[in-house]
Amino acid sequence: MEVKFLTQIGTGSSATQVREVLLAAVKAIVQAVGERDRYTRHHSQNVAEYAKIIARELDLPSEQVESIYLAALFHDIGKIGVPDQVLNKPSKLEENELLLIREHPLIAGRILESFGEFRDILPAITQHHEHWDGSGYPFGLIGEAIDLGARIIAVADAFDAMTSDRIYRPGMPQAQAIDILSKGAGQQWDPRVVNAFINWWEKTYNPRGRHDWQMKHIQTIYQNFLKDTTGGKVLLLDEKEIEQFLKPLQCFAELPIENGLHLSWSRQLFSDWLGELGLDQVYQQTYQLVFSELVSNMLKHAEKGTIQWGRNSAGEIVLIANDQGQGFVLEKLPQSIMVSGFSTKKSLGWGLPFILEHCRQLVIAKTESGTFIAIKLGCEQIEDMGQTI
Structure with a gap:
């Protein structure tokens, strides 16, 4: 019903107006996910900001930067389909609960795939938990077979998750998270994306120091x-x-x-x-x-x-x-x-x-x-x- 309603709006409205309605609808879902988990309330916005920074550090075209920003903003909307008791569990997840969590990229894809406005950013959203070495999910993609936007979101997502307080642990210092990213470059994360993010972090937070992540x-x-x-x-x-x-x-x-x-x-x-x-x-x-x-x-x-x-x-x-x-x-x-x-x-x-x-x-x-x-x-x-x- 919602898809038909939005289509009907588009009949007598400009493409810009339709896009604004769609964005508002999806942002409402993002906000709903955040309200269900106070520990990740600002997570999607933070990830979107970090993703935009990385995309700019990589000198990507402005249109691509904005697309990656939007994909990062929506990357966790699939968690709307994950039960509260799993999403807010303060202890280690069981195997069946992990399987439920790992469904959220695909759920996000199903939510957005009917909207033509968002089809270009679907790979970045559905693949943001893929790993550079092929050990990620849900598709097990390897290296550059993973969408670039997804690789960027993966680094932004990991950094914000590590440095933010969660129900099961406090956030770690940024320098420690940077060290973990550096060690995982070439394994969990794209080395070029890690390089871009750490270079920005050094300039912003550690201008007089030098992190030896490259070595x-x-x-x-x-x-x-x-x-x-x-x-x-x-x-x-x-x-x-x-x-x-x-x-x-x-x-x-x-x-x-x-x-x-x-x-x-x-x-x-x-x-x-x-x-x-x-x-x-x-x-x-x-x-x-x-x-x-x-x-x-x-x-x-x-x-x-x-x-x-x-x-x-x-x-x-x-x-x-x-x-x-x-x-x-x-x-x-x-x-x-x-x-x-x-x-x-x-x-x-x-x-x-x-x-x-x-x-x-x-x-x-x-x-x-x-x-x-x-x-x-x-x-x-x-x-x-x-x-x-």
Whole structure:
């Protein structure tokens, strides 16, 4: 009856008026859902605002942003069909109760599917509980097969749910929720959407800090790849672990690198230092090339930084580059390792494959200023291991 009534209104009314009536009707349902559960009364509005923020951070067209906002506003209307005793249960839900809750995206779809005005946003609503890795519901979709609006709403929905008080638990601090989103990127949530939201959150709530979510996400995704591909040579560190890594290092020199002249000067100093160590000539030449590759790539990626070198307590030669700026792009690590000469900009060198071939370990960490890259080289045929440097 309601569908027929709205259709009849449309007979003598403009499309704008019909849309306004439809919106008012659906918003009434949203409000009714909120009135049934005081803990989620403002949830849909919050999710809609967060979804709009994410969509804008992704530079989506304004019309698409508004569609995603509307879908987020309506994403939970299907809960109108969930019994009160399940919706407001203060303890863990039983399996049959979970099945009832998981029906709400489909119920929402059935409520809205008869209205042509809302057909474009139905996928975002019915799929907002799908997971990036395919473990979600109700369809078990994977990755980009999930509607982009749904992927955006999923992140907005999770963040507001985690940070809001519920009948069964208090809300958590925003920073903790951000950490959970970062760990779930690439598993429960689309990494690109998580990236957009956390970048906005950092700018808004943590402008002087830096959340190390990217490193945590990359460590999760790449740990098996790095182990299998490099034989364990590549180690990813959190920024807080850098100090511990540097403790055994006896530094010989630390120099600024901002142009080609700095590169030539530092390379000559490093070459002289290798000669003083009594290192075999073949190793000297190889390590000079490794040094050049590391410093030249620093200039290509970040335009400036510092280079330092010395030896650690095991006698290994250690080279350390600290990029300042964007630095090395960690998301490109697989290509950098597997493709000779790969770079996010023009590269004339051999890249990481050459460095990996001749080093014992490559250590990478994101820092507040850029990227920390350390290379451990062998100490073969150094005549005086006890030499003071």
